[in-house]
Structure formats: structure tokens, C-alpha cells
Amino acid sequence: MTSFLAVQGKTSFGTSDSRGFGRVDTWVFDLDNTLYPSDAMVWPQVDERITLYVMQLYGLDGISARALQKHFYHRYGTTLKALMVEDGIDPHHFLDFAHDIDHSTIRLDVALGAAIERLPGRKLILTNGSRRHAENVAAKLGILDHFEDVFDIAAAGFVPKPERSTYERFLGLHTVDPMRSALFEDIARNLVVPHDLGMATVLVVPPVPDPFRERFEQEAVQEPHIDHITSDLAGFLEACVLPEALGQ
Known part of the structure; x- marks a missing residue:
């Protein structure tokens, strides 16, 4: 019931x-x-930082990086996990970059x-x-x-x-x-x-x-x-x- x-x-x-x-x-x-x-x-800022990280890592434009980011997210559960599996990135560097946001909001x-x-x-x-x-x-x-x-x-x-x-x-x-x-x-x-x-x-x-x-x-x-x-x-x-x- x-x-x-x-x-x-x-x-x-x-x-x-x-x-x-x-x-x-x-x-x-x-x-x-x-x-x-x-x-x-908070999350829109983090999400934007993740897209920027993907752009810089692969040399992509914003639209392509966003599409790849979402592909990673749906396949691996998180973009971080995808980048660790696919490219062996330093997870600590990724997290520091992704969470470098404005907290005043x-x-x-x-x-x-x-x-x-x-x-x-x-x-x-x-x-x-x-x-x-x-x-x-x-x-x-x-x-x-x-x-x-x-x-x-x-x-x-x-x-x-x-x-x-x-x-x-x-x-x-x-x-x-x-x-x-x-x-x-x-x-x-x-x-x-x-x-x-x-x-x-x-x-x-x-x-x-x-x-x-x-x-x-x-x-x-x-x-x-x-x-x-x-x-x-x-x-x-x-x-x-x-x-x-x-x-x-």
C-alpha cells in the first residue's frame, strides 16, 4: 500500500x-x-570543470568533449573511472581540478x-x-x-x-x-x-x-x-x- x-x-x-x-x-x-x-x-560548476578537463586531455572542442564525457559517464558510471581505465590519469589531479569551484553560491x-x-x-x-x-x-x-x-x-x-x-x-x-x-x-x-x-x-x-x-x-x-x-x-x-x- x-x-x-x-x-x-x-x-x-x-x-x-x-x-x-x-x-x-x-x-x-x-x-x-x-x-x-x-x-x-555546485554540481553545474563541477560538471563544467569535468568537461574542461576532457577538452584539455584530448584536445577537443567543448561540444565534442561534452559528448565524450557523457559517453564515459553512462558506460563507466563516472567520468573519473573512465579516464582511469582508458588513459590511466592521476585521479587526485582530476579531483582537484574538477572541484576547483566557487563556493560563494x-x-x-x-x-x-x-x-x-x-x-x-x-x-x-x-x-x-x-x-x-x-x-x-x-x-x-x-x-x-x-x-x-x-x-x-x-x-x-x-x-x-x-x-x-x-x-x-x-x-x-x-x-x-x-x-x-x-x-x-x-x-x-x-x-x-x-x-x-x-x-x-x-x-x-x-x-x-x-x-x-x-x-x-x-x-x-x-x-x-x-x-x-x-x-x-x-x-x-x-x-x-x-x-x-x-x-x-
Whole structure:
């Protein structure tokens, strides 16, 4: 049975079989397009920097580089993985280049910070980006101090989500019991393995379509591996997660 709940003007999705939050003691958050809204203009900058990297690496014009970048993304999951396989690039150099962005567009998110701070237990960031990028963005949002650690693409051995080995490596490194954890993520396919491992899963989608992202990356997919969907992370944490997690 499907149910819908209004959360501060947004919609959240769940089913009668959805995993709840009463048992959760470890809260795991993706970074990009999950912890910040699309109007922060973080991802468009990163995406543009990746295109520029491909242009310079192969001596291509912008249109050709963009097409190759998207081909790599769909074939390998990330452009970084493709360039490591195809050309053996230095991943650290790529990440430093891709994440050299203007952070002034990111606003302090007091509501999100307050909600994350109240979550009982541990809080971790799990990202396909770099630690430096995650820390820079989280600091601008005003939420960095609420997190115990960042598990980045380097910690994953440069094997990106949604590969099963990445989640298993994360769980092992941080001694996380998947049956007592929840993952908040913006791409539906990245929640398949976590749900299979036992995690409660929350898909975070934009309130309106983001023109800088592909359609599949932001669809509110209602599938068995997705326990909840929200377009307002702070509101969802406050109205849906915290009352259950705190036993209120």
C-alpha cells in the first residue's frame, strides 16, 4: 500500500513495507545534490570543470568533449573511472581540478544543520567526490561539524557507487551495521545495493526539475529498494525521521 505525506509543502513517498528509522543509529548522507539544493549551483560548476578537463586531455572542442564525457559517464558510471581505465590519469589531479569551484553560491542551511544535529547516533558522508570537496561544501552549509567522517572516492579505492564493493568497504571501515543505518541519496540506482544490504533508504529529489542534470538522476522512482522519497531533506528529517528516531 502506497502512502503520501506532505512535508512543508513537499511530498514524501513511503509504503506499508518501508523500513523506518526507530532502529537507526548511523545516518549516512550522499553529498552532491543531496545535502544542498540545486540552486546552490555546485554540481553545474563541477560538471563544467569535468568537461574542461576532457577538452584539455584530448584536445577537443567543448561540444565534442561534452559528448565524450557523457559517453564515459553512462558506460563507466563516472567520468573519473573512465579516464582511469582508458588513459590511466592521476585521479587526485582530476579531483582537484574538477572541484576547483566557487563556493560563494552555497547558503548556510540552518534548518538542515539543526535537524542533522538532533539525529541520534553517528553521522557520515558517503560520496563519489573527494574529501576536500565534501568538507568545503559541508562547511559552507554549516553542517560539517555534525559529521564524524567523510568516506570519499579515494577511500573507496576509486571504485564509485553503485558498485557493491564500495558500500561493503564503507560499512567495514566504519564498522556500520547496515540493519541499523539509513542512507540518503539523490540517484535511485545508488540505493539498490544499500537496500539489499539492509539499510533504510531515502531518495532525495529536487522540488522542480534541475536542467543541469539528466532525467534519470532526479526521478522520484517508486521501487522496492526505495523506502522513502522527499524533495525537502530538512523538512523530512524534522517531520518524519526525528519523531520516530527519538521515539516521540
